[in-house]
Amino acid sequence: MDTHSTENTETSGFEPKIMAFVCNWCTYAGADLAGTSRMEYRPNVRIIKLPCTGRIDPQFIIKAFENGADGVLVSGCHPGDCHYTTGNYHARRRWIGFKSLMEFAGIDMRRLHFSWVSASEAIKWVDLINNITDTVKKLGPFMEYRGLKEGCREAKT
Numbered sequence: 001m002d003t004h005s006t007e008n009t010e011t012s013g014f015e016p017k018i019m020a021f022v023c024n025w026c027t028y029a030g031a032d033l034a035g036t037s038r039m040e041y042r043p044n045v046r047i048i049k050l051p052c053t054g055r056i057d058p059q060f061i062i063k064a065f066e067n068g069a070d071g072v073l074v075s076g077c078h079p080g081d082c083h084y085t086t087g088n089y090h091a092r093r094r095w096i097g098f099k100s101l102m103e104f105a106g107i108d109m110r111r112l113h114f115s116w117v118s119a120s121e122a123i124k125w126v127d128l129i130n131n132i133t134d135t136v137k138k139l140g141p142f143m144e145y146r147g148l149k150e151g152c153r154e155a156k157t
């Protein structure tokens with residue numbers, strides 16, 4: 001069986017859990033603007049606000065998957081706009097390394113997303129969340145990772 005594809009879950013009622021790690025100053029403000037502007041988007045996303053994407057540790061992403069996320073988004077200020085000057089450049093560099101590692105481990109990269117969303121880009125936020133949700137919904141639940149976790153747990157006992 002192809003580990004990247006599962007049965008078509010579009011009609012089975014599956015609703016993916018998307019975990020979004022966003023910086024306080026840009027993406028969170030953009031998401032907030034979408035809310036205060038009463039824009040509608042898929043309710044599948046759970047937001048974790050951090051001071052800056054430079055604070056994001058790859059372990060946060062692993063933990064999100066461990067705890068049931070089907071997709072993960074990391075988003076912050078556009079290059080040159082980080083409120084801590086270079087935090088987003090650090091995040092981008094770390095992301096490239098982490099992505100390669102995840103790819104090597106066999107994780108479908110369509111479950112991981114990195115984006116820049118500014119405080120004024122509410123529409124971009126809405127489109128991003130809708131697109132990620134639709135993509136992950138087509139992929140189905142992230143069972144491979146949970147299976148791996150269960151396997152590790154059984155091996156310890």
Ligand code: FES
Pocket residue numbers: 023024025026027051052053054076077081082083084085087088
């Ligand atoms: S403050 Fe937004 S990425 Fe650094």
